[in-house]
Amino acid sequence: MDFETGTDVMLARREGRVAVLTFNRPEARNALHAETYEVFERLLPELADDPDVGAVMLTGAGGAFCAGGDVKGMNARNSGEAPSPASLETAVDDLRKRQRIVSGALQTFPKVTVAAIDGAAAGAGLSIALACDLRVASPRAIFTTAFAKVGFSGDFGGSWFLTQLVGAAKARELYLTADRFDATEAMRLQVVNQIFDDADFETAAISYASRFADGPLVAQRYMKENLNRALSADLLDCLDAEAMAMSRCRTTDDHKEAVAAFVEKRPPSFTGR
Template identity: 60%
Template sequence: MARDIDTGTDDLLARVEGNVGIITFNRPERRNALSDAVYDGFDAALPTMAADPDVRVVLVTGNGGAFCAGGDVKQMNDANQAGGQRAGRPAGLDDGINHLRGLQRKVSLALHEFPKPVIAALPGAAAGAGLSIALAADIRLAAERAVLVTAFANVGASGDFGGSWFLTQLVGPAKARELYWTSPKLSSAEALELGLVNQVLPDDGFDQAALDYCRALATRAPIAQRLMKENLNRALTCDLATALDAEATNMVRTMRTADHKEAALAFVEKRPPNFTGT
């Protein structure tokens, strides 16, 4: 049975279904463009889901056929034409920089460092900062109709929410530069070939297929998954010796869990294991 999590806004919805936490961009009339309320919603939902032992996997998706169009360009233009700052945004350069740094930590950094697997399900377009947020997830599933585009060059902006870092990790520095400077619209098939998405699923039944993927992942050993993510995140920035030492620590810890003992017994008894997160 599903239960809602209060995000403080209708722009971003959150709920728990079984062992899956679901976060949904909910501005379909703006193709789920970002808003200040969305950032605050992530800041409310993610810590709640991290602390909830029932949540083993988090799914991030969007309503209305899009994932997230990134920054609200219409709102940006309205503010520009009015000759002022957007409401609630600091006017000074340094204050503006610090404000954006804080927003990025609430979303992209929080998703990247979240202690459980995060799956982004793209039912349609992921553009600009919306693409950056999708790239902050651990795994991306795309509908056949999905389109991915960096988009920043199209609005004369340099990019935010970690897209430059995530793209460089995924496709290498030269391809990342090409994707930022030329901003091509990538089909789901092209994104799969580049390694930007892990799977492409049919448009029909996409939402259910993405949820089923997360439910299957949630049946696996939670402690092992958390420590795997620690290892894999650390590998992005550390040397081999540091990685080996950390792997040894986490391996010994997982081998002493009840879940490991259950898995070994289930293997001998030729049955699926029942992981409890202990």
């Protein structure tokens, strides 16, 4: 089943209970486009409320994940061939909005999000992959912060996400050098969670995402909230929130089904309720 995106630069379909969103500018290594942000802004809230969607997978077409900003477009603006923001304040407001409707929305999305990286994830493209809950890669995946190469400081939360994943010292190195690293190094750094073979990468990635799409969705939502809160709250606040979430989960059909399945020694059949 396909979802209407209103553009060719971003495609969306459903495979089982996994919504697959695909960056689709292979001629530009899937660089970001104004219409990309519009799709995220409209579609993510719809997928959050869709009872037939249990997880979201983000990927790219044509052998790249996402190259981040369109460098050719930047050059056109800098040379006066394309319009630039009217003022610094306009540029700041616009970027703040775009960051929130993509990285902010992915990090707080109530269902599990998976970035499936089968090629280059660079600059803001890497930041967006890091905003997902989990990342899987093929052996040909390449990662780089890239910003230093074009005289930028970084956006879409990459500095925050990378610091959480690899620690401050390594995050500083990866940002300041903009060195490339491959899937094996990404796995060692815990930037990716799994590596799947090139030949059947998308199938394997969808199967991986399906594990969560077919799981206890209410419990997963509260797990995400707990883990996000743990980044900034103190222990007592986290304990209080865990108590509330556990008590709510106790009333769900999925909890009751899981307990019965455990006792009966069979796999549970979750409904997301």
